[in-house]
Amino acid sequence: MKTLEKNSGQHRSRLEVTLGMTTRIGGRPDNQDFLGSTLPQGEDLEKKGALFAIADGVGGHALGREAAEFSVRSLLSDYYSTPETLGVGRSLDLVLNATNRWLVAQGRRCREYAGMATTLTAVVLRGNRFHLTHVGDSRAYLWRNGQLTQLTEDHVWPHPELANVLSRAVGLDDHFKLDHLEGEIQPGDRFLLLTDGAWSVLPKTQIEDLLAHTLDPQVAADALADQAETSGSRDNCSCLMVAITSVPGPCFDHWLETALQRPLPPTLGVGQTLDGLTVEAMLHQSRVTMLYRVSRPTPQGPEKLVLKTLQSGHGDDEARAALSHEEWLARRVINRAFPQVVSHPMRSYLYYLMTWHEGETLASRLQRGHRFDPEEVTKLGFGLLKGLGYLHRLGILHRDIKPDNLHIDTEGHLHILDLGVAASEGNLLTEINNPGTPSYMAPELFAGTPCSESSDLYAAGVTLYHLLTRKYPYGEIEPFQHPHFATPVPPTRYRPDTPEWLENILLTACAPHPRHRFETADEFLVALERGVHRPLTRPRSIPMMERHPAMTFKVFAGLSLFVNLVALYYFSRLPAGLR
Structure with missing residues (x-):
């Protein structure tokens, strides 16, 4: 993805723009251009941004x-229905690929729709950045x-x-295939979208001269369309201009700014209270974070909750950002596969x-000392892969799947814990690449390849393998070790x-190369679901070489020695002339 960066300016707290757009029929009998915009308010503006689009239907159709x-109307409505965690680029891809499939399908279904197509150029302004997506010959400019x-x-x-x-x-x-471009924006920027009926007859110098002397976006859009018509354009002429008057910080920065202003809570003991929450137990304490079980009063009685915070000595901005990012995700x-965040209006820490x-x-x-049987492992795999698939559809990578982060409640439901090192496409937080636990990390991560859905699925496969065998497919890997990955055991x-089908599934999930693994959590899940229709209790016949390689070697060595001794005995009894 290309990136266009900028120098910084004075940023105010919210995005403010002015818009101008116009379309003229030009030298055509009808107008096949279409323009549109959505400028939401409040939380939607912060989460998804403002969207502006222009399209030019294929001429002659x-x-x-x-x-x-x-295409424009679908984009303007469906984009805001995509999860925020997908990020702008992936959300635009998702919507426009669906639109493309629908148009192509209509053309195949009905002859009169064949060839129905359009250009499309769109700009999303979100936080202090823009994201441009484009296909066709309409154009986008930045002034x-x-x-x-x-x-x-x-x-x-x-x-x-x-x-x-x-x-x-x-x-x-x-x-x-869509082109994508993203970068930072600053007050005073103007984005100009033109169909080919306008830009094809307007020299760049003429556009620059008009923009230099015309500040109002609507006046500028009208003037450009007028000049295109008078210049003899034989096509529809459409112009859309967005002028940026103020720019906020990045979306996640709003969340982080509030977190940086809150003080760290003191270390709490059982029975102490904080913001109306009473500590019942210390659940976990790491080098950086602490988890308490707390309760708060409700009309229905005390409500038990988990409180996660930082150790008193780890209140630096990086640790605060990590905890805030975890909550944000x-x-x-x-x-239901994940603990749900609970709002607390009294929160002051x-x-x-x-x-x-x-x-x-x-x-x-x-x-x-619990020994998981193949049936238990398979059922746990169902819950794990359903939750992981949901996470991936949101564009989030967990990056630390392992038994320590999988919780089973008293009703047998599996919960995926700890999004502390999770990453998504929809935020701008800079994190250390490839965190995780070495024995559960995919081979490519040790070579510096970024985490992916495939590396999450690898960790899920190793987790199920470990639950079943208490071993690891490539042996236990220690921190700072440079492991060698050949063939999994x-x-x-x-x-x-272990049933043969389950073994094959686990070996596929733990394959050393991503192309040999399951592509998605759903594919992994379907493989397990198909397997349960076969009897779990009937293991395949395992060759002795696989079950006991050392014993096999000893047996063959013993047989070889016995054969040689027998041969030597008979050889010694032969007459001297026959030896």
Whole structure:
């Protein structure tokens, strides 16, 4: 993804813009262009930003206008329905790919719809950044500090006779690819979106001169359309201009700013209170964080909750940012597979609250000596993969799946814990790459490859393998070790009662190369679900070489020695002349 950075200016607390847009029929019998914008208020503006789009239906097609209007309207409505954690780019891709599939399908279903396509250029302004997405030959420009910069390239065929023929467009074919560009914005920036009917007859110097002398976006848009018509444009002329008057900080910075202002709570003992919360027990204490079980009064009686905060000696900005980021993500994960964040209006210190669930972690159950059978491991895999799949659909990577972070309650429901090192595409927090526990980290992470859904699924596979065997597919890996990954040890080496299908699934999940693993959590889940229809109690016949390699070697060595001794005995009894 290309990035366009800027110098900083004075930022106010919210995004403020002025908008101007116009469209003219030009030299066409009808207008096949369509423009639109959405400028939400309050929380929606902070989470998703403001969206501006322009489209030009493919000329010569009776339904070009319908394609342009449908694409813009779908984008303006559906973009705001995508999860915030997906990030702007992935959200735009998701919506526009769905639009493209629908237009292509209509063309295949009905002959009169064949070829219905459109260009589309859109800009999202969110926080202190812009995100541009583009396909076709409409154009986007940025006016900054008296200079006009073209941000898009025209998707047309390079041959001179095909200079006006689109090579890429929404609805053109299944092979749909969008261009993306992102960068920072500053007060005084102006974004200009033009269809080819306008930019093709307006020299860059003419556009620059008009922008230099016209501040009002609506006046400028009208003037550009007028000049395009008078310059002899034979196409529809559409212009959309957004002028930025004030810029906030990044979206996550709003959340972080509040966190930095809150003091750390003191170390609490059982029975002490904080913001109306009474401490019942210390649950966990690490080098940086602390977890308490607390209760607060409600009309229905005391409500048990989990309070997570920082150690008193770790209140630096980095630790505060990490805890705030964890809460920011957790508030967006609304699923029974995860503890839910609980609001507390009386909060005056740096911490956050989660729902409390009776039970224990799978690591604790292993430490107690519990032996998980294949059926239990399979059922735990269902819960783990359903939760992980939900997380991935939000664009969030957990990055530390292991038995310590998996909790099973008294009703048998699995909960995925600890989003402390999770990452998503929808925030700008800089984090250390590839955190996690070495024995559960995918091989590519040790080479510096960024975390991915595949590395999360690898960790899930190792977790299920460990629950079943109490071993690791490549042996235990210590911190700062440089492990070698060859072929994973089959689970039946340690658990001969493992069904063949379950062994194959676990070996696929723990494959050393990502291309040999399951692509998604859903694919992994379906494999397990299909497997349960086969009897879990009937293990495959395991060769002795796999079950007891050392014993096998001893047996073959003993047989070899016996054969040699017998041969030597008979050889010694042969007459001297036959030896």
